Amino acid sequence: MLCYCTNVHPAEDLDGVCAQLTEHAASVRARLGADELGVGLWLAADLVAQLCADPAALGRLRLTLDDNGLVVETLNAFPYRGFHDAVVKRRVYQPRWCDPERLRYTAQCAEVLAALLPEGVDGSISTLPLGWREPWTRDDEAAARHNLDRLATALSELELRTGRRVRAAVEPEPGCLLDDVDDALRWLRGTDGTYLGLCLDTCHLAVSFADPAAAVRDIEAAGVDVVKVQASAALHADDPAAARAELARYAEPRYLHQVRELAADGVLRCDDLDEAFRRLPAAGPWRVHFHVPLHWTGTALRPTTDVLRRTLQALPDPLPTVEVETYTWSVLADPPDDLAAGIAAELDFTRELLDQRSAR
Structure with a gap:
């Protein structure tokens, strides 16, 4: 299923989430002329706890989805809360997997x-x-392994109790402990592949300057399942020195924008765009962790949508859920006047890529 991720919307309580589904997601569906629209929900921690404790609240969410022709196959449980705070940066990685609150x-x-x-x-x-x-x-490492093992057990028990299988997908990201696909594969070896797999985010893949086809081959060789694909694009600058003024428009205070420069002897790394301006030589191309709209076209900058296309082409059938995840619309250099139109255009763009894949 193709869907879009609702972490683009700031609501964190039930009233707000129901309103965003009715006002934004339903509008996207109408623009696409579709009877149903897939949404990948982001639900903040306090709301998830409420939904688990209150059947009436969960029923209200389900009814809102049904009334608006919305279907859910996936959740984005990466951000915990406060994803649209004025400053998020590295707080998005809290709590970590060594913390029992992440497991809960x-x-x-x-x-x-x-x-x-x-x-x-x-x-x-x-x-x-x-x-x-x-x-x-080392204690953090041991605690994280223990908590992910406990998660696999909880997902197994959930399937036995409900008949519904839910799988967790670890999402490598530049700068994190699992920086790239290779790191994630090393970690996932020996874990319960029935319930734990990989989330392949194509923005993160692009920032790493990875070869999508080679990454997919490595994943298959490791016997790890791609449980979910996040269709996303990074910023690419062929000549970052010449494009500095344009790049500077994307140096905003809310999110972390890791930068990688392709050099003759490897890949140079910085943890944020402001730091990259000070430390990187800008002699080779840059890729910036800034999720730009998939259908966007720039001048000195461009989106890495070719990495998305090549990833979709390389993945075997059947494809897992494909979730368009551009959460940065509100902090773009030129924010759109019509968010629903932008999301619909991204979904149309991704559908075309999926159609091209089917015709290969």
Whole structure:
């Protein structure tokens, strides 16, 4: 299923989430002329706890989805809360997987998703790559492994109890403990592949300057399942020195924008765009972790949608859920006047890529 992620919307309580589904998601569906629209829900921690404790609240969410022709197969459980605060940056990686609160939140997300899934459909939950790379101790490592093992057990018990299978998908991201696909594969070896797999975010893949076809081959060789694909695009600058003024328009205070420069002897790294201006030589192309709209066309800058296209082409059938995840509309250099129109255009763009894949 193709869907879009609702972490683009700031609401974190039930009233706000129901309103965003009615006002924004339903509008996207209408613009596409579709009877149904897939949405990948982001539900903040306090709301998930409420939905687990209050059947009436969960029923209201389900009714809102049904009334607006919206279908849910996946949740984005990477952000915990406060994803649209004035400054998010590295707080998005809290709590880490060594913290029992991360386990509690993710298990509760699975409970909610199991109640929302269409009949006969497996669900997926994307989650953070353990946490930011530092600080991290051996005790943290052991606790994270223990908590992910406990999550797999909880997902198994959930399936036995409800008949609904929900799988967790670890999402590698530059700068994190699982920085890239190779890191994630090393971590996932030996875990319960029935319930734990990989979320392949094509913006993150692009920032790493990874070869999508080679990454997919490595994933298959490791015996790890791609449980979910996040269709996203990074910013690419062929000549970052010449494009500095344009790049500077994307140096905003809310989110972390990791930068990688392709050099003759490897890939140079910085943790944010402001830092990259000070530290990187800008002699080779840059890729910036800034989720830009998939259909966007720039001048000195361009989106890495070719990485998305090549990833979709490389993945075997059947494809997992494909979730368009451009959460940065509100902090773009030129924010749109009509958010629903922009999301609909992204979904149309991705559908064309999926059609091209089917015709290969």
